[in-house]
Amino acid sequence: MTTIHFEAVPAVEAHRRTPGLVVMKFGGTSVGDTDKLKRVAKRLVAAREAGSKVVAVLSAMGKTTDELIRLAHEVSEQPHPREYDMLVSTGERISNALCAMAIHDLGHEAVSFTGSQAGIVTDGSHTKAKIVEVRAQRIHTALEEDKIVLVAGFQGVSTSTHDVTTLGRGGSDTTAVALAAALGADACEIFTDVPGVFTADPRIVPTALKLDRVTYEEMLEMSASGAKVMALRSIEVARSYGVKLRVRSTFAEGEGTWIGEEDDVVLEKAIISGVTHDTSEAKVSIIGVPDRPGIAAKVFRDLARAGVNIDMIVQNVSQDGAASITFTLPKTDVPIAEPILDSLGAELGASRIERDPDIAKISLIGAGMKSHPGVAADMFDALAEAGINIEIISTSSIRVSCVVRADQVERAVQAVHDRFQGFAQARVDG
Numbered sequence: 001m002t003t004i005h006f007e008a009v010p011a012v013e014a015h016r017r018t019p020g021l022v023v024m025k026f027g028g029t030s031v032g033d034t035d036k037l038k039r040v041a042k043r044l045v046a047a048r049e050a051g052s053k054v055v056a057v058l059s060a061m062g063k064t065t066d067e068l069i070r071l072a073h074e075v076s077e078q079p080h081p082r083e084y085d086m087l088v089s090t091g092e093r094i095s096n097a098l099c100a101m102a103i104h105d106l107g108h109e110a111v112s113f114t115g116s117q118a119g120i121v122t123d124g125s126h127t128k129a130k131i132v133e134v135r136a137q138r139i140h141t142a143l144e145e146d147k148i149v150l151v152a153g154f155q156g157v158s159t160s161t162h163d164v165t166t167l168g169r170g171g172s173d174t175t176a177v178a179l180a181a182a183l184g185a186d187a188c189e190i191f192t193d194v195p196g197v198f199t200a201d202p203r204i205v206p207t208a209l210k211l212d213r214v215t216y217e218e219m220l221e222m223s224a225s226g227a228k229v230m231a232l233r234s235i236e237v238a239r240s241y242g243v244k245l246r247v248r249s250t251f252a253e254g255e256g257t258w259i260g261e262e263d264d265v266v267l268e269k270a271i272i273s274g275v276t277h278d279t280s281e282a283k284v285s286i287i288g289v290p291d292r293p294g295i296a297a298k299v300f301r302d303l304a305r306a307g308v309n310i311d312m313i314v315q316n317v318s319q320d321g322a323a324s325i326t327f328t329l330p331k332t333d334v335p336i337a338e339p340i341l342d343s344l345g346a347e348l349g350a351s352r353i354e355r356d357p358d359i360a361k362i363s364l365i366g367a368g369m370k371s372h373p374g375v376a377a378d379m380f381d382a383l384a385e386a387g388i389n390i391e392i393i394s395t396s397s398i399r400v401s402c403v404v405r406a407d408q409v410e411r412a413v414q415a416v417h418d419r420f421q422g423f424a425q426a427r428v429d430g
Ligand code: ADP
Pocket: 026, 027, 028, 029, 030, 059, 170, 191, 192, 193, 194, 196, 197, 198, 199, 200, 201, 202, 203, 226, 227, 228, 229, 230, 274
């Protein structure tokens, strides 16, 4: 029996290894049409014929998820979360079932499972559920029957309500990593439309360099600050369970990027691992609230209770006993935050509340920053030289982030990447 628990507590049963098992995840572009699906089927069959046991996790085809979300908003301003999950989880059913059919035609046995059938058990928070357990018995049985197993990514079933849940955008990465952990796979391979993890989004910075190795810590910061090549939660799970990950191209040969434990060789050279950007957040300012203990606690407690994820926070120095609190939050959480902000504004006697969706965050990540003073100053200087104004700054020990105007973000990423190109090159050469 393989049961693994994914919350803060350690696994209650040691998960058994499945020697020779590989989990292979293919993203939306990789399964964008039926020809591509047939190519993925061939690849899975080739891995099986080479002797591996194969569990595949496929995303929905191309832009299917975007299209389903668009439909939901066409019929409802704020789609009911349970029904939203019922709807958007269907995209992955389509791609996985089609791929299983294509595998049958290649003369191999395959079976596709929904998240629920695969035993992906989550908490009950629709649209951003967390995997709490994987009950992998059905997958084990299918593998023992010599089948290639396909699991619909990005979805599970709630323990409390038995309803279908989804894991948030990019959630198929998390499905793949959780399965690799629960099944004790040899490796988890993430096939996507770029050859690996780069020092910046290669679609914005053509001179960005592919990294051969990235530590969990660096990848966590990169994902958290917008590098959507890997979903944040998938890296948290990989780190907790020591799942070795490889990001590589579906369309070209190559080593890709390995993501794993810290390693001295990487760290010594890791002054900078990348520049990331994120346009998915909005900024809110509560202007003119009383400057006394308990105000910030009240604001952020009320927002947290509603499940709103707050990212950067600044409180300015008070003037005449009144302060302003500014923070960023995901644009998708704004509709949930709106009524809370209105009642907070009235309750606290704020002079006004400003909403600003036209912002972007740019971040510089690097484990070696800790021991190299001046990195932040160089970043601010590069932005200043490009004539880009910084609205908010926040830092962690291995990250510096700045909020800028959304329409300047691509220029900002290029300017900062140019400034640190030498460090990036040194790391890749090393
Ligand atoms: P998939 O559909 O395969 O899950 P995603 O679109 O979620 O693919 O992620 C891959 C995309 O991530 C790439 O096409 C690239 O534009 C973007 N990306 C952003 N930052 C990076 C980075 N630092 N390295 C590689 N890709 C990045």
